[in-house]
Amino acid sequence: MSTAPAHETLGRPVSATGRPKGRSSPLGARLRGVPWILPAIVLVIGLIYFPIGYLGYASTLDWNGFILSTPTSIGDANYAKMFGDPVFWNALWHTVLFYLITFSVQTFIGFTFAGVMHSRIRLANAYKTIVFIPVVLAPATMAPVFRQVFDQFGQFNWLLSNIGLGSLTRPWLADPTTAMPVVMFITVWEWTGLTFILYYAAMSQLNPEILEAARVDGASSFRVLRSIVWPMCKGTTAALAVLGLIGALKTFDIPYLVTHGGPNHATEFLGTYIYYVMAQQKHFGYAATLAIALLVLAVAGGVLLRTNTSRSEKG
Amino acid sequence: MFEVHGRASRIGLQLLATLMILPFLAPLVFGVQGSLGGLGLGNYAKVFNTGIVPTVFTNSAIVSVCTIAIVYACTMLAAFGFSKLRILGREVWFWALLAALTVPEAVILTPLFVVASNFDLYDELLAVILPLAALQVPFTVLVARNFFDGIPNEIMEAARVDGANDAQVFWSVVLPLTLPITAVIIVFTLISSWNSYLLPMLMLTDQSKQVVTLLPSFFTSQYTNDQTGVLAAAVITAVPEVLVYLAFQKYFERGLAAGALK
Numbered sequence: 001m002s003t004a005p006a007h008e009t010l011g012r013p014v015s016a017t018g019r020p021k022g023r024s025s026p027l028g029a030r031l032r033g034v035p036w037i038l039p040a041i042v043l044v045i046g047l048i049y050f051p052i053g054y055l056g057y058a059s060t061l062d063w064n065g066f067i068l069s070t071p072t073s074i075g076d077a078n079y080a081k082m083f084g085d086p087v088f089w090n091a092l093w094h095t096v097l098f099y100l101i102t103f104s105v106q107t108f109i110g111f112t113f114a115g116v117m118h119s120r121i122r123l124a125n126a127y128k129t130i131v132f133i134p135v136v137l138a139p140a141t142m143a144p145v146f147r148q149v150f151d152q153f154g155q156f157n158w159l160l161s162n163i164g165l166g167s168l169t170r171p172w173l174a175d176p177t178t179a180m181p182v183v184m185f186i187t188v189w190e191w192t193g194l195t196f197i198l199y200y201a202a203m204s205q206l207n208p209e210i211l212e213a214a215r216v217d218g219a220s221s222f223r224v225l226r227s228i229v230w231p232m233c234k235g236t237t238a239a240l241a242v243l244g245l246i247g248a249l250k251t252f253d254i255p256y257l258v259t260h261g262g263p264n265h266a267t268e269f270l271g272t273y274i275y276y277v278m279a280q281q282k283h284f285g286y287a288a289t290l291a292i293a294l295l296v297l298a299v300a301g302g303v304l305l306r307t308n309t310s311r312s313e314k315g
Numbered sequence: 316m317f318e319v320h321g322r323a324s325r326i327g328l329q330l331l332a333t334l335m336i337l338p339f340l341a342p343l344v345f346g347v348q349g350s351l352g353g354l355g356l357g358n359y360a361k362v363f364n365t366g367i368v369p370t371v372f373t374n375s376a377i378v379s380v381c382t383i384a385i386v387y388a389c390t391m392l393a394a395f396g397f398s399k400l401r402i403l404g405r406e407v408w409f410w411a412l413l414a415a416l417t418v419p420e421a422v423i424l425t426p427l428f429v430v431a432s433n434f435d436l437y438d439e440l441l442a443v444i445l446p447l448a449a450l451q452v453p454f455t456v457l458v459a460r461n462f463f464d465g466i467p468n469e470i471m472e473a474a475r476v477d478g479a480n481d482a483q484v485f486w487s488v489v490l491p492l493t494l495p496i497t498a499v500i501i502v503f504t505l506i507s508s509w510n511s512y513l514l515p516m517l518m519l520t521d522q523s524k525q526v527v528t529l530l531p532s533f534f535t536s537q538y539t540n541d542q543t544g545v546l547a548a549a550v551i552t553a554v555p556e557v558l559v560y561l562a563f564q565k566y567f568e569r570g571l572a573a574g575a576l577k
Binding site: 201302 | 325329332333335338339341343345346388392396400402403405408412414415417418419420421427446450481509510512528529531535546549552556560561575
């Protein structure tokens with residue numbers, strides 16, 4: 001048995017006579033694993049592929065979604081509408097901006113905090129727990145709290161007035177220029193714990209001798225962190241970058257619950273816009289078209305994820 | 316990472332760490348504080364008096380347990396099949412699963428809505444459970460297959476020589492080795508199903524079918540502008556989550572970290 005190649009499968013020991021592979025394994029043997037993967041395949045085809053196929057059809061319709069009303073086929077008019085729709089382009093732009101900013105801030109805070117937590121700190125476990133709690137809490141649970149905090153009469157304005165910045169107070173969520181930063185803040189609050197845990201784990205893997213050598217050469221703590229630790233955590237950063245991109249495309253709960261995509265579409269994302277077009281405007285064909293656009297972007301993100309993973313597996 | 320010599324720099328570093336966690340702590344404190352405004356604990360009494368609290372927790376528990384069970388069963392079977400058995404066009408099937416890895420909930424929203432409204436699947440917990448499971452399975456299969464690939468085939472060959480069939484090998488040889496990956500699958504699925512908001516909001520309109528994430532908005536619609544009551548509802552849904560996390564802290568942190576890097 002020890003000579004059998006590692007990838008050889010269970011049910012088919014290598015034929016001693018060396019007959020051609022096709023002959024030695026009848027169709028039954030080649031299908032033997034199929035029942036095992038069937039439940040997962042059926043689930044995913046039935047609830048993801050089938051809906052996506054349906055989307056393709058629905059995106060050519062002018063339809064309010066009720067079976068009793070007859071849909072009108074309008075060809076690619078929905079797509080033409082989408083490419084000329086400023087709210088769609090805004091939602092896309094918001095996603096890009098949101099991704100770049102939340103990813104950078106989370107990385108900066110998470111990485112720095114991981115460095116600090118690898119030093120001698122009292123109450124380190126309590127600190128780590130506090131940063132990680134938001135990761136497990138539902139955005140839907142925290143949304144009312146943030147609506148309160150950033151309200152005209154909320155704690156944030158109270159804080160500003162008490163530190164002499166009373167001139168900055170405003171209804172943060174009702175102001176189109178500040179609503180998006182608040183949505184970003186909540187996202188950073190929610191996900192930095194995960195960034196931190198990943199960097200913290202990566203830093204535990206580093207060879208202490210390298211760090212020690214740098215210190216002997218007179219490098220400061222900040223210098224070590226920036227020039228040695230940071231480059232060595234490159235793999236973690238790359239994984240987080242892709243994860244953040246996919247997360248940005250999935251954004252729904254926070255903008256929907258905190259600002260409803262408003263004011264005046266100022267915090268509209270693709271997810272919230274699809275829901276708005278579907279539930280408020282009852283324009284199912286157009287919602288399906290937007291969903292197709294989101295799907296294309298998400299699959300592109302997935303391809304990025306795979307190439308990224310396989311590259312890090314190789315090197 | 317930070318070398319500290321002497322008292323001053325040690326205090327400085329401690330101060331830096333404290334400053335960094337304050338923004339993370341503050342919203343939690345503000346939430347609890349806000350929920351106690353006005354009537355104080357009376358706000359909590361008001362939420363419990365609606366009688367819906369046990370209902371939403373029961374429903375959330377059903378949704379999470381069923382989603383976890385479906386995801387776990389599908390994942391383990393599929394990962395074993397992909398990793399250890401012969402399947403015609405194996406990699407094609409695998410890529411078909413992986414392609415669904417990044418599909419956001421919002422993409423399948425419209426079709427699900429149409430199906431639900433035309434076949435009267437509203438207010439069935441299954442209408443939330445099945446899509447949640449389907450969205451989770453591509454990810455868990457990927458993670459689990461990587462894990463199964465690491466289990467040496469020789470272990471199974473031995474059982475096979477003794478006359479065990481695929482099912483017996485799976486059940487008594489492979490499954491007992493999969494504890495670490497089980498923790499990852501459960502943590503990931505628990506968080507995504509318990510915290511899910513969009514699908515329940517869309518599918519579960521009847522009061523008796525709602526889940527915990529809908530509790531604050533239920534309260535908003537019932538008692539407009541009762542901010543303190545809404546916050547009390549939020550705290551009531553948050554406390555069990557925090558307790559479960561604290562009880563299984565190690566599994567949550569490792570599980571989420573391991574999953575994120577795959």
